Amino acid sequence: MAAKRKKNTGTDLKQEEILQAVVIADSFNVRFAPITTDLPRVLVNRPLIDYTLEFLCLNGAQEIIIFCRSHVDQIQRHVESKWIRKSNPCTIKIFSSQECVSLGDALRDLDKKNIIQNDFILVNGDLISNMTLSPILQEHKERRRKEKCMVMTMIMKKTNSPPKMKFKDDDILLAVNNDTKTVLYYKKLQENRVIGFPLSIFKSNPNVSIRNDLMSTGISICSAKVLSLFGDNFDYECRDDFIKGILIDEEISGNTITVHIEEKEYAARVSNLRTYESITKEVIDRWAFPIVPDVSFDINDPKYSYRRHNIYLDDDVKLHSNCKLIRTVAIGNNSQISENAQISNSVIGRNCKIGKNALIQNAFIWDNVTIEDDCCLKTCILANHVTVFRGVTIEEGCVLSTNVTVGPEVPIPGGTLLCKSEIKINSANEFGLQSNAKVYKAFAEDGEDVPDIPWCEPEQPDDISSDEESVISEISAVEQDDRIAFYDELSGLLESLNENVSVDNVKLEINSIKAAYYMEIDDVIFQLVKAILLFPLRNNEQLSIEQYKASFKEETAANNTLVSTYLIKVIESFYDSDVLAEDTILSWYSNCENTDLKNRVKKLIEWLEEAEEESDED
Amino acid sequence: MNESNLKPSFQAVVLAGGKGSRMRDVTEKIPKALVPIGNVPLIYFPLKSLERVGFQEAIVVVLKSQKEIIDTAITNTDLKLCVKFFAIEDEDDLGTAESLRLLKDRIDMDILVVSCDLITDLSFHKLADMHRAKNSSLTIMLAKSLSVGEILPPGGRINRKIENQFIALDNSQRLIYMATESDLEDEIRIRHRIIKNYPCINMHSSLMDSHVYLISKSTYDLMFEDTNIIDLREYIPLIVKKQFAKEDKVEKNENESETDDHLIDEMSSFRHQSTSINLPRCFGYFYDGLCFRVNNIMAYCEANRRSTTFLEKFKGIPTVNISPSISLQPKSTVNSDCLIGEKVTIGAKCGIKKSIIGMNTEIGDYCKVTNCIIMNKVKLRKGITIQNCIICENATLEEKCELKDCIVGADQIIHGMAKLSGEAVRGVMNTGFDLD
Structure with missing residues (x-):
């Protein structure tokens, strides 16, 4: 795991080239609201950022710069306790700025700080991947030597999911020169009936791939020029703006972007609730090996034992002899499952209590959650310290934020987002007599559209x-x-x-x-x-x-x-x-x-x- | 696969009724099908290719006026294939699709349509394998298009223009899109639905449709629905488009579906198949080897230049590039990269390089011939220097001409001492053509 120091083979430069990585640890959107208002995200009982940092360390990053906006204290505490230590060869710096509302702002901020001189890896703080970057880095550097204007290699992952499985905001249409892998056309696919490609891209490139089967991994290998380009163009907000800008100005500035299409290894971004669900399951089902729950990267990480049907149990899990763990389940330290509970495709955090006869499918339950008897949970996220009183049915697509209590004996309709209400609620709460919950209303931040991506599609009738x-x-x-x-x-x-x-x-x-x-x-x-x-x-x-x-x-x-x-x-x-x-x-x-x-x-x-x-x- | 298996499942049709309008300078006096490539008439090559994969007969569509001469030319070759001519009236000026429609009574199975200007060493059974494996309605052979090099073709810049074709294939070789540059404005438009269903497609602009088509019988029958389509060049892209058409545009037999039998038939079978039969499925077979379409001067020159390398493959026997029957005067050199036909006489102190020279041609003393195509019965008088030229049948070049990048039409006479560069000399200029 030790990162190797690579000597620069260039002739003039004697200075050692340090591999830097920038992690943007904020999604600048509210797709995970309301849980993300209080907590950074957790996936299979580990903070999400651990996966990203692990990925970077494994790929030999020597300096990691984490850029965050929300939960700065929590991230700082976590990273300091876990990642900044002598045994870890890479240095980690954390920057934060409340003013940043986009990736562009963050990169402009870094540009001003002038701490990046060389090619660097840019990732989002929600990346889970087992890719090996060194060949791609090598390729990137070789191309940079030949073409000074190549500013970025983006890494895309080929997906095999059928078209309807795709999430609208990830639906990318890309045209690439098949020989040079230069990006020629980039567009988020919308509802247009017909898509027009400029003829010129085909005339000047004999073999062009038009691809709609790619998913952004958020990993890009950037030259330092990317920062200055962001610095010069204040209208670049996100990566898409940048790519579009580069493509439009290609003739003037000559800058180009290359794409690397990853077909084998695993790479995915936890960018919304649906990907949260699918990636969690994929991690448990070992698609991202060696990133699986039973391989820990740290002494303090949970030690899962791996059992048949992809069931993982941490120490001190108490299972009643009569409960059923069907498949794809991870249960954290000191949790207990009572009799007749049935759990499948779910994650249960630390110190949780699951009551009798509970039926839990597709639920992602964080730490210290209590679920009383006779509850039925389908496709939902319950954040820390949630309490579900007896007899509650939670339909698909619900998110319950920290400290929310619901029930007893109420159904929660599908797609409900709940957070804890500060005011005392009178007894007529629709979420049960003992509930403190209120429906979370997303508010738009500075002109950003409120994302309206329901987690679950409307139910199929049969x-x-x-x-x-x-x-x-x-x-x-x-x-x-x-x-x-x-x-x-x-x-x-x-x-x-x-x-x-x-x-x-x-x-x-x-x-x-x-x-x-x-x-x-x-x-x-x-x-x-x-x-x-x-x-x-x-x-x-x-x-x-x-x-x-x-x-x-x-x-x-x-x-x-x-x-x-x-x-x-x-x-x-x-x-x-x-x-x-x-x-x-x-x-x-x-x-x-x-x-x-x-x-x-x-x-x-x-x-x-x-x-x-x-x-x-x- | 046994090559003779091809015979019963396909009928071969060779389209030789074209006028060669893109190479008018050489097709003025002879049919396009007979322009010599390495001293062999052009149509020999597609017919030989058919013969080699086991076809025993082929329908050849010709103009009525040219039938005789083509027939004679074919009989003079080593072809054993039984050629059945189908003559069309000259004045009707029929397109390729129209000619194919006329063959209605003769066609009762899938057809392999080949143009008379095709030179390829691809064994067509590979195309047929694909056609059958993919259950294709239309399989097209694709090849690398001729790269436009720096060399000027004879006859001026006008002959250099080659139109780009845009061809898109998906990973299973399904043909998704096809268009020629002239039909497009500044955009290539692809339907959203197609991109969704074929998320990874490759758009090629360096490939050409080599005009070898395997057309299934049902797709051939579809041709009668669009009678306004004159040419295959329009029809093929139309079929490609129809793959993704909405059902009702293709299917007109609403009445038919009222009978219960039809309904039950349709429903009890697997739904996929029943609908995909209605929509055509097109595939492209990409061949990276020898493939020429001799339909313009550039290709004509290139094919001739390379004819020394591929002629042997077609004839199946070792060929003699320089016929022993030529008479060569002393101190003349003929390089081995030349192809010299029978009964050619070459005068003293000549230098001949990289050239093809047809039968009964006479070359006078002190001539320098470089990189030229000279057809039969041409007379080159003394002291002529020609470079990168095409000299058609029966033309005469008078003494001390100097020609560079020129085409001299059939029966033309170039006056002595003429100096020409990049010109095409044809019939209209015959009389009174004077220089200086």
């Missing part, structure tokens, strides 16, 4: 549809909102069938709304099937399978031809998704009295019978 959706996801291109609106209209139309509207008219209507929403035929079929499947549920939310079947048969299938033509599809999808067993379908078929329906599904039945015969033969 599981079958999401299964089916994954089948067609690769061709689904129409926006989700359109689809939902389309679905609503569609189910409205189906309802009208009951009011004796003729099938032909409905068909016509469907065709016209198809055009209105720019739906692909795939989508139309899919939404139609979904609408039909959910038809009996529209008025009655809780139905047993039997009732469902019955109402489905009576109300729709037998009576109208449109539905009955799709019946074969319905049955097939039930069969494919293992809702109906083969035998069930066959026995229904033999008992069915409606010959018309029988004829329609005949093909499928024949196919099933054939398949059965075949498997019998085997």
Whole structure:
């Protein structure tokens, strides 16, 4: 781990070149609000900044400059206690400035301080990565020697996630010269239907990659010139402004940016709640090896023991013999889990207490949290000292800030952000009799837009549809909102069938709304099937399978031809998704009295019978 | 893969009805299909390529007026392939797509369309492998476009212009985008949806469409829907675009879907396949080896210059670059980088370098020929110096001419002592062409 001192091979310079790194330890946004108003972020029971510092130390940074704005004291205390010590070869300096509201301000501040002379690594304080930078640094330096105007190498990570998994603010469109890796075009992808690339970039570069599968890691290797460029251009606020500025001025100033595309190693930024969720799970599931909970970089770090199904337990964890840890779980020191609790895909901090029968999925629970009996938690973050009284259900996408108490016996609707209220709340608090919580309202800082990125998408109406959706996801291109609106209209139309509207008219209507929403035929079929499947549920939310079947048969299938033509599809999808067993379908078929329906599904039945015969033969 | 497997699944069509408008200076008197490359008619090369992958017959589309002469030329070569001519009327001035539509009755399977100006040593079965593996509707062979070097082509600067093509492929060789520079303004526009679905695409501006197309039968049938499309050059980008079209634009058979049979068919099969059949799928096969499209003077010169290296590959037998039947007077030197046809007579004290000389050409004493293409029956009188020129059939250069970077059209006579540079001498200037 010891950082090697590299001698500069340059001829004139005798001075040793120190590898400097700048960490911007503030996101300059309020995406993690309200928890970040009190605390720096924690990921798998470790302060987030530890991951970044670890990454830099491993990559041989000799001087790390941390630039922060909020929680300066806490960061300083933490870094001093943990990182500044004799055994650590690199020096760490902390700067802070309350006036800085953007990356640009921070870099301008550093420019004035004049402490950076050489190429340096610029990262955000929310980076988690196991990349090895030395070859990239080497490459950067070699190119700098040849092209003085190359000012920055940004490091991007290739993602394999399907398009809809991407977060809107990370949706980058990049055009790169495939041979030189020079960035030619950079844009945040918006809702434009058509994207125009200037012809000139293709004319002067014979092979250009247009990529939308990259994610910013926030790591860039910058020359000292970057600072002066920020210094000269007061309108550069964030990295994007800088990149755009460089590209626009390329012809005048000649400055260029190179991109390094990382395909193998892990690198990600905890930039919003969704990435917080996915990165936590990836760390626990060992994607970022050696950055995993059971490898600690410090004596004071928790010592997790690693068990099957990616379960990590710190010392002194008390598990009741009857509790269930399903998979991807990390539990911190001195926490206790009571009987019949069920935990999956979650992190539980130190000194936590989980009550009986608690059901915890996808929850990120920090230190000293108490969860009483019979609670149900789904996809949420609970910061330090939160108390959840008994019988509380927390729906997806909630964030509970420090010291918040909720309950007992209340449901917390999805997407609620709660912080502790300073004033005493009267007994009519909607979050329970013993609650001190109030809904957090984000306020915009100096013209910055309040980020409105809900953690969780609106719930999918049922599981079958999401299964089916994954089948067609690769061709689904129409926006989700359109689809939902389309679905609503569609189910409205189906309802009208009951009011004796003729099938032909409905068909016509469907065709016209198809055009209105720019739906692909795939989508139309899919939404139609979904609408039909959910038809009996529209008025009655809780139905047993039997009732469902019955109402489905009576109300729709037998009576109208449109539905009955799709019946074969319905049955097939039930069969494919293992809702109906083969035998069930066959026995229904033999008992069915409606010959018309029988004829329609005949093909499928024949196919099933054939398949059965075949498997019998085997 | 057995090469002869190609035969039953594809029909070969060679388009030789073009007029060679981009190389008018040499195609004035002979069809484009017959301009000599290394003293072999151009059309020999695509036909030979087809023969080598196992085609036993090929449909050759020719102009009616040129059918005879092309037929004779082909019979004089070593081709064993059965050539079926399809003659189109000269005056109809048909585009390539229109000619293909006329072949309707003769085509009953996927077709391999090759232009008569293609010289490549790619074995087409590789293209066919891709076509089948990717379940492609249209597979296009792509090659590096001719780089515009510093050397001036004969006939002046005008012949140097080569149009850029912009071709985008994704990692699976799917053809995403295709356009020629002249069709674009100052932007390349790509739909948001396409970028979402193909998040990593490579846009090439140094590749060209080599006009080798494997067109599936269904895509061929689609051609009859867009009857206003005259040329394949327009049709191919259109198909590429149609890949991403909204379903209803391609499918017009709304009526058909009313029959239950059709519905059930469509629904009980896997949905993916049923729709992707309707939308074409285009792929590009990039070949990095020998590939010329002899459709302009630059390419014509380059192909000729390199003909000494590839001629052997096509003929399949060792070729003699300098025919033994030539008569060479004393003190003349002919470098080994030349290709000299039969019955050429070369006078005394001549120097011939890097040149191609056609049959029955007579070269007088004291001539210096460097980097030239000289076709059949050309007469060079005494003391002529020519450099980087194309001298077409039957032309005569009178004594002591000095020509540099010129094209001399068929049957032209260049007067004695003329000094020309960067000119193209053609029919209209024939009479009264006088210098000084």
